[in-house]
Amino acid sequence: RAKSAGGNRFELADPEADARAITRHGLTTALPAALDRGEFFIEYQPLVHLGDGSVRGAEALVRWLHPQHGVLGPDQFIPLAEHTGLIVPLGRWVLEQSVRQARAWQERHSDAGPLRINVNLSPCQLTHPGLVQDTVDILEREGLDADALCLEVTESALIGADDDLLKPLRRLAEMGVDIALDDFGTGYSNLANLRRLPVSILKLDRSFTQSMQQFPADPVDLKIVEGIVSLAHSLDLAVTVEGVETGAQAEQLRILGCDTAQGWYYARPGPPERLHELALVDATG
């Protein structure tokens, strides 16, 4: 895309956008080989019980150690993987690694209570016919109970979802896998719609946590979160909060009745050994 800048000189219309497009293209074509070469790795972020501060599990967050660009976050490559379909094998790899890791934690820390693992699912994985069988196979092969697994699906992926889309999630839920509604509150889903979905956990989006920065927080924000929590609990859903960065936020959200929290205040996403340490400290102290 070039536009005439008078005479016969040409200028790029938007050099930065073009550079981004070139990078995107390069990353997209490099994705399949990256999976074969083992350039992806997973960081784990602890999920902490707000009532007693104990580590209850972790969320698996994928990263790409790119040979030229260094560590890339999921926002930089998941959309590309979704676009090309690589998300299906990549997602299966993430699930397998995470389930294996959860099993290893459980073996080493049987005294720390059963640590659970949360894995993100993209909408493309939801519509892929192999999802249920792949999950069953992985759990069986790695020897992890279905109850120890939670699959996170964004609210926006389930807005307006028809029965065909919900069927695999229902089957997984029947097996004992928890389904969490991720980034809850960012979409515009009808709250009554929640009854229809096979979810057992609401993950309240970080934007709500951010509005708890001051103590006491804005009274309207407090009312909104209070309302969501009480509705969730009345539907038997547990509430997890994302993006907790300060003790004041944690305290406010605990008072509001949220069950579990996740965020930099507790720990940044990190290598699996970190969770060992955190869970161990927790179990002994």
Ligand code: C2E
């Ligand atoms: P998410 O599932 O909502 O994950 C939470 C994001 O918030 C993570 O970003 C995490 O690093 C970040 N975070 C955690 N605590 C804090 C905090 O206290 N403050 C702030 N500002 N941020 C915090 P990350 O790792 O960049 O992941 C972004 C998104 O990429 C995830 O959002 C998830 O939707 C997606 N994603 C990550 N791994 C996978 C995967 O394996 N498969 C799929 N399909 N999506 C993934």
Ligand code: MG
């Ligand atoms: Mg998530």
Ligand code: MG
């Ligand atoms: Mg989230």
Ligand code: MG
């Ligand atoms: Mg989020």
